[in-house]
Amino acid sequence: MDEPVLELEDVHKSFGKLEVLRGIDLTVGRGDVICVIGPSGSGKSTLLRCINLLEPPERGRIVLEGRDITRARKAELNFVRRRIGMVFQQFNLFPHKTALENLTVAQRTVLDRSKDEALAKSRALLERVGLADKMGEYPERLSGGQQQRVAIARALAMNPHVMLFDEVTSALDPELVKEVLDVMRELVAEGMTMVVVTHEMGFARDVADSVAFMDGGVVVERGTPEQVLSNPGEERTRQFLGAVLGH
Amino acid sequence: MGIFFHQYFDLDIIRDNFSFVLAGFGQTLLLSVVGAALAMSWGLVLALLRQSPGRPMMPVRALAITYIDVLRGIPLLLVILLISGSIPFLTFLPQTLRAPDFFGKPDIFWFGVLAIALTYGAYYAEVYRAGLEGVPYGQTEAARSLGMSHAQSMRHVIVPQAIRRVIPPILNDFIALMKDTSLVQVIGYVEVVRAGREVQAETFNSSALTLGALMFIVFTVPLARLVDRLIARQQAQTRRAPV
Numbered sequence: 001m002d003e004p005v006l007e008l009e010d011v012h013k014s015f016g017k018l019e020v021l022r023g024i025d026l027t028v029g030r031g032d033v034i035c036v037i038g039p040s041g042s043g044k045s046t047l048l049r050c051i052n053l054l055e056p057p058e059r060g061r062i063v064l065e066g067r068d069i070t071r072a073r074k075a076e077l078n079f080v081r082r083r084i085g086m087v088f089q090q091f092n093l094f095p096h097k098t099a100l101e102n103l104t105v106a107q108r109t110v111l112d113r114s115k116d117e118a119l120a121k122s123r124a125l126l127e128r129v130g131l132a133d134k135m136g137e138y139p140e141r142l143s144g145g146q147q148q149r150v151a152i153a154r155a156l157a158m159n160p161h162v163m164l165f166d167e168v169t170s171a172l173d174p175e176l177v178k179e180v181l182d183v184m185r186e187l188v189a190e191g192m193t194m195v196v197v198t199h200e201m202g203f204a205r206d207v208a209d210s211v212a213f214m215d216g217g218v219v220v221e222r223g224t225p226e227q228v229l230s231n232p233g234e235e236r237t238r239q240f241l242g243a244v245l246g247h
Numbered sequence: 248m249g250i251f252f253h254q255y256f257d258l259d260i261i262r263d264n265f266s267f268v269l270a271g272f273g274q275t276l277l278l279s280v281v282g283a284a285l286a287m288s289w290g291l292v293l294a295l296l297r298q299s300p301g302r303p304m305m306p307v308r309a310l311a312i313t314y315i316d317v318l319r320g321i322p323l324l325l326v327i328l329l330i331s332g333s334i335p336f337l338t339f340l341p342q343t344l345r346a347p348d349f350f351g352k353p354d355i356f357w358f359g360v361l362a363i364a365l366t367y368g369a370y371y372a373e374v375y376r377a378g379l380e381g382v383p384y385g386q387t388e389a390a391r392s393l394g395m396s397h398a399q400s401m402r403h404v405i406v407p408q409a410i411r412r413v414i415p416p417i418l419n420d421f422i423a424l425m426k427d428t429s430l431v432q433v434i435g436y437v438e439v440v441r442a443g444r445e446v447q448a449e450t451f452n453s454s455a456l457t458l459g460a461l462m463f464i465v466f467t468v469p470l471a472r473l474v475d476r477l478i479a480r481q482q483a484q485t486r487r488a489p490v
Binding site: 092 | 394
Protein backbone atom coordinates (compact mmCIF):
# COMPACT_ATOMS: atom_id res chain seq x y z
CA MET A 1 0.00 0.00 0.00
CA ASP A 2 1.13 3.54 -0.74
CA GLU A 3 2.42 5.63 2.09
CA PRO A 4 -0.33 7.99 3.27
CA VAL A 5 -0.02 11.65 2.26
CA LEU A 6 -1.19 12.85 5.61
CA GLU A 7 -1.33 11.18 8.99
CA LEU A 8 -2.69 12.67 12.19
CA GLU A 9 -2.10 10.94 15.51
CA ASP A 10 -3.81 12.01 18.72
CA VAL A 11 -3.83 15.71 17.79
CA HIS A 12 -4.87 18.05 20.61
CA LYS A 13 -5.54 21.78 20.48
CA SER A 14 -6.88 24.18 23.13
CA PHE A 15 -7.66 27.87 23.15
CA GLY A 16 -7.19 28.87 26.77
CA LYS A 17 -9.33 26.49 28.79
CA LEU A 18 -11.41 25.45 25.82
CA GLU A 19 -10.22 22.11 24.44
CA VAL A 20 -11.24 22.21 20.79
CA LEU A 21 -9.47 19.08 19.52
CA ARG A 22 -9.29 16.15 21.93
CA GLY A 23 -7.25 13.52 20.18
CA ILE A 24 -7.79 13.34 16.43
CA ASP A 25 -6.54 10.40 14.39
CA LEU A 26 -6.89 10.67 10.65
CA THR A 27 -5.12 9.04 7.70
CA VAL A 28 -5.40 10.44 4.20
CA GLY A 29 -4.07 8.42 1.28
CA ARG A 30 -2.94 9.87 -2.05
CA GLY A 31 -5.95 10.91 -4.10
CA ASP A 32 -8.33 10.43 -1.20
CA VAL A 33 -11.23 12.79 -0.69
CA ILE A 34 -12.25 13.02 2.95
CA CYS A 35 -15.33 14.99 3.88
CA VAL A 36 -15.53 16.15 7.47
CA ILE A 37 -19.01 16.89 8.78
CA GLY A 38 -20.33 17.83 12.19
CA PRO A 39 -22.13 20.52 14.19
CA SER A 40 -20.63 23.99 14.49
CA GLY A 41 -18.07 24.21 17.26
CA SER A 42 -17.10 20.57 16.84
CA GLY A 43 -13.53 21.53 15.86
CA LYS A 44 -13.69 20.99 12.09
CA SER A 45 -12.13 24.33 11.14
CA THR A 46 -9.52 24.07 13.85
CA LEU A 47 -8.59 20.63 12.51
CA LEU A 48 -7.83 22.09 9.06
CA ARG A 49 -5.87 24.98 10.64
CA CYS A 50 -3.80 22.47 12.60
CA ILE A 51 -3.05 20.42 9.48
CA ASN A 52 -1.32 23.34 7.75
CA LEU A 53 -0.02 24.63 11.09
CA LEU A 54 -1.84 27.96 11.07
CA GLU A 55 -2.65 26.74 14.57
CA PRO A 56 0.17 24.69 16.07
CA PRO A 57 -1.21 21.62 17.85
CA GLU A 58 -0.23 21.08 21.48
CA ARG A 59 -0.02 17.32 21.47
CA GLY A 60 0.11 14.52 18.96
CA ARG A 61 1.80 14.15 15.61
CA ILE A 62 1.14 15.36 12.09
CA VAL A 63 3.04 13.56 9.35
CA LEU A 64 3.06 14.96 5.82
CA GLU A 65 4.44 12.66 3.13
CA GLY A 66 6.45 10.75 5.69
CA ARG A 67 7.87 13.85 7.37
CA ASP A 68 6.89 14.79 10.93
CA ILE A 69 5.88 18.42 10.68
CA THR A 70 4.34 18.88 14.13
CA ARG A 71 7.18 21.01 15.48
CA ALA A 72 8.07 22.61 12.15
CA ARG A 73 9.93 25.90 12.40
CA LYS A 74 10.12 28.80 9.99
CA ALA A 75 11.68 27.42 6.80
CA GLU A 76 9.98 24.08 7.28
CA LEU A 77 6.66 25.78 7.96
CA ASN A 78 6.81 27.39 4.57
CA PHE A 79 7.63 23.98 3.04
CA VAL A 80 4.49 22.58 4.65
CA ARG A 81 2.27 25.38 3.42
CA ARG A 82 3.58 25.11 -0.11
CA ARG A 83 2.46 21.50 -0.21
CA ILE A 84 -0.90 22.15 1.43
CA GLY A 85 -3.35 24.53 -0.23
CA MET A 86 -6.19 26.02 1.77
CA VAL A 87 -9.47 27.64 0.75
CA PHE A 88 -11.43 29.63 3.34
CA GLN A 89 -15.09 30.24 4.06
CA GLN A 90 -14.64 34.01 3.63
CA PHE A 91 -12.48 33.65 0.46
CA ASN A 92 -9.78 35.97 1.92
CA LEU A 93 -8.75 37.26 -1.49
CA PHE A 94 -6.32 40.18 -1.38
CA PRO A 95 -8.64 43.14 -2.04
CA HIS A 96 -5.89 45.43 -3.34
CA LYS A 97 -4.88 42.98 -6.07
CA THR A 98 -6.68 41.88 -9.24
CA ALA A 99 -7.77 38.27 -9.68
CA LEU A 100 -4.62 37.65 -11.72
CA GLU A 101 -2.34 39.34 -9.17
CA ASN A 102 -3.95 37.31 -6.39
CA LEU A 103 -2.59 34.25 -8.16
CA THR A 104 0.83 35.59 -9.10
CA VAL A 105 2.02 37.18 -5.86
CA ALA A 106 2.84 34.00 -3.93
CA GLN A 107 4.23 32.26 -7.01
CA ARG A 108 6.67 35.14 -7.45
CA THR A 109 7.63 35.56 -3.80
CA VAL A 110 7.44 32.03 -2.44
CA LEU A 111 8.27 29.87 -5.46
CA ASP A 112 10.54 32.41 -7.19
CA ARG A 113 8.79 31.81 -10.49
CA SER A 114 9.58 34.23 -13.29
CA LYS A 115 6.94 36.81 -14.12
CA ASP A 116 6.08 35.11 -17.43
CA GLU A 117 5.88 31.70 -15.84
CA ALA A 118 3.64 32.94 -13.02
CA LEU A 119 1.39 34.79 -15.45
CA ALA A 120 1.04 31.77 -17.75
CA LYS A 121 0.22 29.49 -14.83
CA SER A 122 -2.29 31.99 -13.40
CA ARG A 123 -4.06 32.55 -16.72
CA ALA A 124 -4.36 28.82 -17.32
CA LEU A 125 -5.83 28.28 -13.84
CA LEU A 126 -8.30 31.16 -14.07
CA GLU A 127 -9.44 29.82 -17.43
CA ARG A 128 -9.86 26.41 -15.89
CA VAL A 129 -12.18 27.76 -13.17
CA GLY A 130 -14.16 29.64 -15.83
CA LEU A 131 -12.90 33.16 -15.13
CA ALA A 132 -10.94 33.93 -18.30
CA ASP A 133 -12.87 37.20 -18.68
CA LYS A 134 -12.36 38.36 -15.06
CA MET A 135 -8.57 38.27 -14.74
CA GLY A 136 -8.17 42.04 -14.42
CA GLU A 137 -11.03 42.56 -11.96
CA TYR A 138 -10.60 43.42 -8.31
CA PRO A 139 -12.32 41.06 -5.83
CA GLU A 140 -14.99 43.60 -4.83
CA ARG A 141 -16.27 43.53 -8.41
CA LEU A 142 -16.69 39.74 -8.38
CA SER A 143 -19.60 37.69 -7.04
CA GLY A 144 -19.01 35.43 -4.06
CA GLY A 145 -18.90 32.37 -6.29
CA GLN A 146 -16.38 34.00 -8.58
CA GLN A 147 -14.25 35.11 -5.64
CA GLN A 148 -14.23 31.61 -4.24
CA ARG A 149 -13.18 30.17 -7.59
CA VAL A 150 -10.31 32.68 -7.72
CA ALA A 151 -9.35 31.56 -4.20
CA ILE A 152 -9.29 27.91 -5.31
CA ALA A 153 -7.16 28.81 -8.34
CA ARG A 154 -4.84 30.82 -6.09
CA ALA A 155 -4.24 27.79 -3.87
CA LEU A 156 -3.76 25.51 -6.92
CA ALA A 157 -1.15 27.87 -8.37
CA MET A 158 1.29 26.67 -5.73
CA ASN A 159 1.01 23.06 -7.00
CA PRO A 160 -0.13 21.71 -3.64
CA HIS A 161 -0.17 17.99 -2.91
CA VAL A 162 -3.16 18.32 -0.58
CA MET A 163 -6.05 20.78 -0.66
CA LEU A 164 -8.00 21.81 2.45
CA PHE A 165 -11.48 23.31 2.04
CA ASP A 166 -13.04 25.06 5.04
CA GLU A 167 -16.81 25.37 4.50
CA VAL A 168 -16.08 27.07 1.21
CA THR A 169 -19.72 27.35 0.16
CA SER A 170 -21.18 28.44 3.50
CA ALA A 171 -20.86 32.18 2.81
CA LEU A 172 -22.35 31.91 -0.69
CA ASP A 173 -25.83 32.65 -1.91
CA PRO A 174 -27.54 29.34 -2.75
CA GLU A 175 -27.48 29.93 -6.51
CA LEU A 176 -23.69 30.38 -6.44
CA VAL A 177 -22.90 27.15 -4.59
CA LYS A 178 -23.00 24.91 -7.63
CA GLU A 179 -20.31 26.73 -9.64
CA VAL A 180 -17.86 26.29 -6.75
CA LEU A 181 -18.78 22.64 -6.12
CA ASP A 182 -18.36 21.97 -9.86
CA VAL A 183 -14.78 23.23 -9.72
CA MET A 184 -14.16 20.98 -6.71
CA ARG A 185 -15.68 17.98 -8.49
CA GLU A 186 -13.24 18.54 -11.34
CA LEU A 187 -10.38 18.51 -8.87
CA VAL A 188 -11.65 15.24 -7.46
CA ALA A 189 -11.80 13.79 -10.98
CA GLU A 190 -8.17 14.80 -11.51
CA GLY A 191 -7.15 12.86 -8.41
CA MET A 192 -6.36 15.71 -6.03
CA THR A 193 -6.03 14.72 -2.38
CA MET A 194 -8.63 16.74 -0.49
CA VAL A 195 -9.88 17.27 3.05
CA VAL A 196 -13.23 19.01 2.81
CA VAL A 197 -15.11 20.45 5.77
CA THR A 198 -18.62 20.87 4.46
CA HIS A 199 -22.33 21.03 5.11
CA GLU A 200 -23.08 19.91 1.55
CA MET A 201 -24.22 16.34 2.24
CA GLY A 202 -25.01 15.74 -1.43
CA PHE A 203 -21.45 16.64 -2.38
CA ALA A 204 -20.05 14.41 0.35
CA ARG A 205 -22.21 11.51 -0.80
CA ASP A 206 -21.17 11.93 -4.45
CA VAL A 207 -17.44 12.45 -4.25
CA ALA A 208 -16.05 11.45 -0.87
CA ASP A 209 -14.02 8.29 -0.45
CA SER A 210 -14.78 8.55 3.23
CA VAL A 211 -16.78 10.75 5.56
CA ALA A 212 -15.71 11.63 9.08
CA PHE A 213 -18.27 12.86 11.58
CA MET A 214 -16.79 15.13 14.26
CA ASP A 215 -18.37 16.21 17.50
CA GLY A 216 -16.88 17.63 20.69
CA GLY A 217 -13.33 17.64 19.33
CA VAL A 218 -13.13 13.98 18.35
CA VAL A 219 -13.89 11.94 15.23
CA VAL A 220 -16.98 10.07 16.35
CA GLU A 221 -17.35 7.93 13.27
CA ARG A 222 -15.60 7.42 9.97
CA GLY A 223 -16.55 5.30 7.00
CA THR A 224 -17.75 5.33 3.43
CA PRO A 225 -20.41 7.96 2.64
CA GLU A 226 -22.90 5.10 2.42
CA GLN A 227 -22.07 3.92 5.94
CA VAL A 228 -21.85 7.26 7.69
CA LEU A 229 -24.60 9.17 5.90
CA SER A 230 -27.13 6.39 5.34
CA ASN A 231 -26.47 3.87 8.12
CA PRO A 232 -24.63 5.71 10.88
CA GLY A 233 -23.47 3.46 13.68
CA GLU A 234 -23.38 6.16 16.34
CA GLU A 235 -26.34 7.83 17.97
CA ARG A 236 -24.73 11.29 17.82
CA THR A 237 -24.22 10.95 14.06
CA ARG A 238 -27.83 9.97 13.64
CA GLN A 239 -29.02 12.96 15.64
CA PHE A 240 -26.86 15.35 13.62
CA LEU A 241 -27.96 13.94 10.27
CA GLY A 242 -31.53 13.98 11.43
CA ALA A 243 -31.22 17.67 12.24
CA VAL A 244 -29.46 18.49 8.95
CA LEU A 245 -31.40 16.33 6.52
CA GLY A 246 -34.60 15.78 8.45
CA HIS A 247 -37.20 18.51 8.74
CA MET B 248 -12.03 100.22 14.93
CA GLY B 249 -9.42 101.89 12.73
CA ILE B 250 -6.63 101.00 15.15
CA PHE B 251 -7.80 97.41 15.28
CA PHE B 252 -7.91 97.11 11.50
CA HIS B 253 -4.56 98.84 11.11
CA GLN B 254 -2.92 96.54 13.69
CA TYR B 255 -3.85 93.30 11.93
CA PHE B 256 -4.69 94.17 8.35
CA ASP B 257 -2.45 97.07 7.27
CA LEU B 258 -2.43 96.59 3.50
CA ASP B 259 0.73 98.67 3.01
CA ILE B 260 2.72 96.52 5.42
CA ILE B 261 1.26 93.38 3.88
CA ARG B 262 2.20 94.55 0.39
CA ASP B 263 5.74 95.63 1.37
CA ASN B 264 6.51 92.36 3.17
CA PHE B 265 4.53 89.95 1.04
CA SER B 266 7.48 88.36 -0.76
CA PHE B 267 9.49 88.10 2.50
CA VAL B 268 6.64 86.34 4.31
CA LEU B 269 5.93 84.16 1.27
CA ALA B 270 9.58 83.09 1.17
CA GLY B 271 9.22 82.20 4.85
CA PHE B 272 6.14 80.14 4.05
CA GLY B 273 8.15 78.38 1.35
CA GLN B 274 10.60 77.33 4.09
CA THR B 275 7.66 76.21 6.24
CA LEU B 276 6.49 73.98 3.39
CA LEU B 277 9.99 72.62 2.85
CA LEU B 278 10.40 71.80 6.55
CA SER B 279 6.94 70.16 6.50
CA VAL B 280 7.44 68.02 3.41
CA VAL B 281 10.96 66.83 4.24
CA GLY B 282 10.06 66.33 7.91
CA ALA B 283 6.85 64.46 7.08
CA ALA B 284 8.53 62.21 4.49
CA LEU B 285 11.12 61.16 7.06
CA ALA B 286 8.55 60.88 9.86
CA MET B 287 6.26 58.67 7.74
CA SER B 288 9.10 56.31 6.83
CA TRP B 289 10.47 56.19 10.37
CA GLY B 290 6.96 55.69 11.74
CA LEU B 291 6.38 52.67 9.48
CA VAL B 292 9.69 51.16 10.58
CA LEU B 293 8.70 51.66 14.22
CA ALA B 294 5.24 50.16 13.66
CA LEU B 295 6.70 47.08 11.95
CA LEU B 296 9.30 46.63 14.70
CA ARG B 297 6.49 46.87 17.22
CA GLN B 298 4.57 44.14 15.37
CA SER B 299 7.56 41.82 14.89
CA PRO B 300 6.47 38.30 15.91
CA GLY B 301 7.89 35.70 18.23
CA ARG B 302 9.69 35.50 21.54
CA PRO B 303 13.19 36.39 20.25
CA MET B 304 11.87 39.76 19.05
CA MET B 305 10.52 40.69 22.49
CA PRO B 306 13.34 43.18 23.27
CA VAL B 307 12.82 44.84 19.89
CA ARG B 308 9.11 45.25 20.57
CA ALA B 309 9.79 46.61 24.05
CA LEU B 310 12.32 49.09 22.67
CA ALA B 311 9.91 50.30 19.98
CA ILE B 312 7.10 50.75 22.50
CA THR B 313 9.37 52.65 24.89
CA TYR B 314 10.58 54.93 22.11
CA ILE B 315 7.01 55.67 20.99
CA ASP B 316 5.85 56.37 24.55
CA VAL B 317 8.79 58.67 25.33
CA LEU B 318 8.73 60.71 22.12
CA ARG B 319 4.97 61.19 22.31
CA GLY B 320 5.37 62.25 25.92
CA ILE B 321 7.79 65.17 25.49
CA PRO B 322 7.28 68.49 23.69
CA LEU B 323 8.66 68.89 20.17
CA LEU B 324 10.21 72.20 21.27
CA LEU B 325 12.28 70.36 23.85
CA VAL B 326 13.45 67.84 21.24
CA ILE B 327 14.44 70.67 18.89
CA LEU B 328 16.48 72.39 21.60
CA LEU B 329 18.01 69.12 22.74
CA ILE B 330 19.18 68.20 19.26
CA SER B 331 20.39 71.59 18.07
CA GLY B 332 22.21 72.30 21.34
CA SER B 333 23.94 68.95 21.66
CA ILE B 334 24.76 67.33 18.33
CA PRO B 335 27.41 69.94 17.36
CA PHE B 336 29.31 69.00 20.53
CA LEU B 337 29.23 65.23 20.04
CA THR B 338 32.79 65.07 18.83
CA PHE B 339 32.67 61.35 18.13
CA LEU B 340 30.28 62.06 15.24
CA PRO B 341 31.73 62.91 11.84
CA GLN B 342 31.76 66.60 10.92
CA THR B 343 29.08 66.12 8.22
CA LEU B 344 26.60 65.02 10.90
CA ARG B 345 27.62 67.56 13.54
CA ALA B 346 27.19 70.42 11.07
CA PRO B 347 24.99 68.99 8.31
CA ASP B 348 24.62 71.07 5.16
CA PHE B 349 23.02 68.61 2.72
CA PHE B 350 21.45 70.15 -0.39
CA GLY B 351 22.73 73.57 0.62
CA LYS B 352 20.43 73.83 3.62
CA PRO B 353 21.96 75.04 6.92
CA ASP B 354 22.46 72.83 9.97
CA ILE B 355 19.49 74.38 11.84
CA PHE B 356 17.20 73.24 9.02
CA TRP B 357 18.41 69.66 9.38
CA PHE B 358 18.25 69.73 13.18
CA GLY B 359 14.66 70.93 12.89
CA VAL B 360 13.80 68.24 10.35
CA LEU B 361 15.42 65.57 12.53
CA ALA B 362 13.45 66.66 15.61
CA ILE B 363 10.21 66.64 13.61
CA ALA B 364 10.95 63.20 12.14
CA LEU B 365 11.83 61.70 15.53
CA THR B 366 8.75 63.13 17.26
CA TYR B 367 6.17 62.68 14.54
CA GLY B 368 7.60 59.24 13.69
CA ALA B 369 6.26 58.16 17.08
CA TYR B 370 2.80 59.55 16.28
CA TYR B 371 2.78 57.99 12.83
CA ALA B 372 3.86 54.64 14.30
CA GLU B 373 0.62 54.59 16.30
CA VAL B 374 -1.41 55.51 13.22
CA TYR B 375 0.20 52.69 11.21
CA ARG B 376 -0.38 50.29 14.08
CA ALA B 377 -4.11 50.99 13.98
CA GLY B 378 -3.98 50.42 10.21
CA LEU B 379 -2.06 47.16 10.48
CA GLU B 380 -4.37 45.86 13.19
CA GLY B 381 -7.40 46.85 11.11
CA VAL B 382 -6.53 44.46 8.28
CA PRO B 383 -8.68 41.34 8.86
CA TYR B 384 -6.78 38.36 10.24
CA GLY B 385 -8.03 36.25 7.33
CA GLN B 386 -5.61 38.17 5.10
CA THR B 387 -2.66 37.03 7.19
CA GLU B 388 -3.99 33.47 7.23
CA ALA B 389 -4.42 33.47 3.46
CA ALA B 390 -0.92 34.81 2.90
CA ARG B 391 0.65 32.37 5.34
CA SER B 392 -1.33 29.44 3.92
CA LEU B 393 0.28 30.22 0.55
CA GLY B 394 3.68 29.78 2.17
CA MET B 395 4.60 33.45 2.52
CA SER B 396 6.89 34.31 5.42
CA HIS B 397 5.91 36.95 7.97
CA ALA B 398 8.00 39.54 6.12
CA GLN B 399 6.55 38.61 2.72
CA SER B 400 2.96 38.71 3.91
CA MET B 401 3.59 42.09 5.57
CA ARG B 402 5.19 43.55 2.48
CA HIS B 403 2.81 42.26 -0.19
CA VAL B 404 -0.49 41.81 1.63
CA ILE B 405 -0.84 43.59 4.97
CA VAL B 406 1.12 46.85 4.66
CA PRO B 407 -0.37 47.92 1.29
CA GLN B 408 -3.87 47.50 2.72
CA ALA B 409 -2.94 49.19 6.01
CA ILE B 410 -1.50 52.23 4.23
CA ARG B 411 -4.70 52.72 2.26
CA ARG B 412 -6.63 52.76 5.52
CA VAL B 413 -4.38 55.26 7.26
CA ILE B 414 -4.10 57.91 4.55
CA PRO B 415 -6.77 60.14 6.18
CA PRO B 416 -5.27 60.09 9.71
CA ILE B 417 -1.78 60.52 8.21
CA LEU B 418 -2.93 63.65 6.37
CA ASN B 419 -4.60 64.84 9.54
CA ASP B 420 -1.35 64.53 11.44
CA PHE B 421 0.39 66.30 8.56
CA ILE B 422 -1.68 69.40 9.31
CA ALA B 423 -0.49 69.31 12.92
CA LEU B 424 3.08 68.68 11.79
CA MET B 425 2.97 71.60 9.39
CA LYS B 426 1.90 73.99 12.14
CA ASP B 427 4.53 72.63 14.50
CA THR B 428 7.35 73.46 12.06
CA SER B 429 7.01 77.02 13.38
CA LEU B 430 8.85 75.81 16.49
CA VAL B 431 12.04 75.51 14.48
CA GLN B 432 12.29 79.31 14.52
CA VAL B 433 13.54 79.18 18.12
CA ILE B 434 16.88 77.92 16.85
CA GLY B 435 17.01 80.74 14.33
CA TYR B 436 15.50 79.27 11.19
CA VAL B 437 13.47 81.82 9.23
CA GLU B 438 10.17 80.25 8.32
CA VAL B 439 6.84 82.00 8.04
CA VAL B 440 6.26 82.74 11.74
CA ARG B 441 9.80 84.01 12.22
CA ALA B 442 9.42 86.21 9.14
CA GLY B 443 6.18 87.67 10.44
CA ARG B 444 7.69 88.24 13.85
CA GLU B 445 10.66 90.12 12.43
CA VAL B 446 8.30 92.46 10.57
CA GLN B 447 6.24 92.84 13.75
CA ALA B 448 9.35 93.80 15.75
CA GLU B 449 10.36 96.42 13.17
CA THR B 450 6.95 97.98 12.58
CA PHE B 451 5.09 97.38 15.85
CA ASN B 452 2.36 96.04 13.60
CA SER B 453 1.05 92.45 13.36
CA SER B 454 -0.19 92.44 9.79
CA ALA B 455 2.69 90.32 8.51
CA LEU B 456 1.79 87.64 11.08
CA THR B 457 -1.83 87.84 9.96
CA LEU B 458 -0.59 87.30 6.43
CA GLY B 459 1.34 84.24 7.60
CA ALA B 460 -1.82 82.92 9.27
CA LEU B 461 -3.74 83.35 6.01
CA MET B 462 -1.08 81.41 4.13
CA PHE B 463 -1.46 78.54 6.59
CA ILE B 464 -5.20 78.59 6.21
CA VAL B 465 -5.05 78.53 2.42
CA PHE B 466 -3.19 75.25 2.82
CA THR B 467 -4.64 73.57 5.88
CA VAL B 468 -8.36 74.13 5.33
CA PRO B 469 -8.51 72.44 1.89
CA LEU B 470 -6.37 69.66 3.34
CA ALA B 471 -8.87 69.18 6.18
CA ARG B 472 -11.73 69.05 3.64
CA LEU B 473 -9.80 66.46 1.63
CA VAL B 474 -9.39 64.34 4.77
CA ASP B 475 -13.15 64.54 5.39
CA ARG B 476 -13.88 63.40 1.85
CA LEU B 477 -11.44 60.50 2.02
CA ILE B 478 -12.98 59.34 5.29
CA ALA B 479 -16.49 59.58 3.87
CA ARG B 480 -15.39 57.56 0.84
CA GLN B 481 -13.81 54.86 3.00
CA GLN B 482 -16.91 54.62 5.14
CA ALA B 483 -19.05 54.19 2.04
CA GLN B 484 -16.74 51.37 0.91
CA THR B 485 -16.92 49.67 4.29
CA ARG B 486 -20.70 49.76 4.18
CA ARG B 487 -20.68 48.20 0.74
CA ALA B 488 -18.27 45.42 1.66
CA PRO B 489 -19.92 42.04 2.33
CA VAL B 490 -20.02 40.44 5.81
